[in-house]
Amino acid sequence: MFLRSFGRQLLRAPSSSSSFLSANVSRAAARSVSQAAVYRNSLFCGSRALARHHHHHAGCGCSGSASRLTTKRGSTAAGTVASEISAAAAAAGAAAGIPRMQMGAVITKHGSPEEVEFKQIPVPEPGPGEVLVNIKFTGVCHTDLHALHGDWPLPAKMPLVGGHEGAGYVVKVGDGVTDVKLGDRVGIKWMNGSCGKCEYCLSARESLCPHILLSGYSVDGTFQHYAIGKADHVTPIPDNVSLEVAAPIMCAGITVYRALKEAAVQPNQWVVLPGAGGGLGHLAIQYARAMSMRVVAIDSGADKEKLCRDCGADVFIDFRKEADVVAKVKEVTGGGAHGTLVLSTSSKSYQQATEFSRPGSTLVTVSMPPDAQLNADIFWLTVKMLKICGSHVGNRLDSIEALQYVSSGAVKPVYKVQPFSTLPQVYSAMEAGNIAGRIVLDLSL
Numbered sequence: 233m234f235l236r237s238f239g240r241q242l243l244r245a246p247s248s249s250s251s252f253l254s255a256n257v258s259r260a261a262a263r264s265v266s267q268a269a270v271y272r273n274s275l276f277c278g279s280r281a282l283a284r285h286h287h288h289h290a291g292c293g294c295s296g297s298a299s300r301l302t303t304k305r306g307s308t309a310a311g312t313v314a315s316e317i318s319a320a321a322a323a324a325g326a327a328a329g330i331p332r333m334q335m336g337a338v339i340t341k342h343g344s345p346e347e348v349e350f351k352q353i354p355v356p357e358p359g360p361g362e363v364l365v366n367i368k369f370t371g372v373c374h375t376d377l378h379a380l381h382g383d384w385p386l387p388a389k390m391p392l393v394g395g396h397e398g399a400g401y402v403v404k405v406g407d408g409v410t411d412v413k414l415g416d417r418v419g420i421k422w423m424n425g426s427c428g429k430c431e432y433c434l435s436a437r438e439s440l441c442p443h444i445l446l447s448g449y450s451v452d453g454t455f456q457h458y459a460i461g462k463a464d465h466v467t468p469i470p471d472n473v474s475l476e477v478a479a480p481i482m483c484a485g486i487t488v489y490r491a492l493k494e495a496a497v498q499p500n501q502w503v504v505l506p507g508a509g510g511g512l513g514h515l516a517i518q519y520a521r522a523m524s525m526r527v528v529a530i531d532s533g534a535d536k537e538k539l540c541r542d543c544g545a546d547v548f549i550d551f552r553k554e555a556d557v558v559a560k561v562k563e564v565t566g567g568g569a570h571g572t573l574v575l576s577t578s579s580k581s582y583q584q585a586t587e588f589s590r591p592g593s594t595l596v597t598v599s600m601p602p603d604a605q606l607n608a609d610i611f612w613l614t615v616k617m618l619k620i621c622g623s624h625v626g627n628r629l630d631s632i633e634a635l636q637y638v639s640s641g642a643v644k645p646v647y648k649v650q651p652f653s654t655l656p657q658v659y660s661a662m663e664a665g666n667i668a669g670r671i672v673l674d675l676s677l
């Protein structure tokens with residue numbers, strides 16, 4: 233019960249919500265998207281796109297054949313990276329070549345995937361302390377789907393360009409930017425910017441900053457060719473990590489890496505991951521294994537089971553087949569989870585997690601199913617001395633560290649590359665729970 237009232241208090245908190253809103257409004261005004269012509273037709277899975285279509289996914293409405301099916305598992309890709317680095321050098325000299333208009337995926341109201349419109353919109357101008365990033369690849373996170381549906385108690389800017397797992401080259405820098413250079417390979421993440429001065433920013437907890445700017449939510453994100461990021465917050469991408477591999481790390485990777493730190497599970501102890509077969513989940517398995525934890529993955533279906541096992545899960549529990557998920561977790565872990573990251577988009581997972589948590593363990597809330605509540609029994613919470621904590625993305629050092637795991641080969645995102653134009657189909661597949669791992673959009677297609 234105290235958890236409920238605590239939640240209400242947070243939402244009411246005047247200082248954070250009002251400044252959050254004013255930040256939204258000013259950035260929204262600055263970057264308001266023009267209502268220019270719709271260019272849907274040329275974008276959708278035309279023959280040119282198909283020729284370069286890396287794979288075919290069930291959720292993509294095009295006629296790509298199964299022979300193009302490729303799920304990639306990448307840590308580093310020497311050839312790709314070498315060509316990206318020379319492209320970056322070219323980008324550094326090509327600031328003059330930045331167009332005035334660009335294609336963006338825009339929503340003007342919340343709703344279903346049909347709300348996504350591909351439109352010509354202005355290329356934004358980086359202000360003081362900002363950089364303009366030519367986005368080459370962007371992951372699609374379930375948070376983008378929450379933003380489309382409008383199912384969170386936090387207003388999003390409208391019209392909105394979503395997306396917050398972007399990777400590309402810096403093509404323009406605003407006044408006062410010294411550390412980020414033209415041609416730098418960087419990621420734009422959920423945390424687009426923060427004030428740098430509040431008690432949270434000063435203590436490296438910038439995801440709590442009341443002035444935080446959220447890519448693809450309170451400011452326009454990475455579902456466009458050119459996106460703005462605060463120079464202080466764009467994440468440098470290591471030389472041996474390709475942009476398409478880096479993209480899913482920019483939200484999913486950072487978030488689960490930080491949440492695992494919050495869970496404080498020791499080597500050889502059990503971490504339990506409801507939602508393990510999704511974008512966040514499959515990376516959580518790998519980071520957990522890299523930290524020597526043992527992993528129980530909970531999700532459903534043969535594809536996700538295979539993915540979880542390939543990523544290193546010791547145990548897989550199919551929540552649709554297993555009659556008593558709580559009992560099964562307790563059985564395989566010999567008494568319950570030493571730590572839990574709830575990554576599942578079903579609120580039922582939260583109820584189960586409070587029940588299968590081992591005494592003295594930490595339950596980390598990461599996913600945010602609409603209207604989810606945590607009804608933990610206070611008696612058991614107390615005598616089991618459970619810790620329940622939220623974890624919201626990660627700070628800048630978490631972001632750098634999360635990429636280092638990829639650079640060293642310890643973590644390899646599993647993803648399919650699809651054309652930018654297939655974003656609505658990706659949303660539909662995500663609504664149906666049909667995506668194992670991540671979909672990464674190629675902005676050039």
Ligand code: NAD
Nearest residue numbers: 374375487507509510511512576577578598599600624625
């Ligand atoms: P996803 O759609 O890729 O994965 C969700 C997974 O949950 C799917 O594989 C689905 O099959 C599984 N699932 C659904 N019901 C389940 C159940 N009852 N038990 C076990 N698994 C179940 O989504 P994602 O991109 O990985 O994001 C997951 C959630 O995390 C979203 O709510 C998103 O908004 C949130 N998120 C939070 C943060 C943060 O900072 N806290 C950051 C990124 C994303």
Ligand code: ZN
Nearest residue numbers: 373375483484
């Ligand atoms: Zn995300």
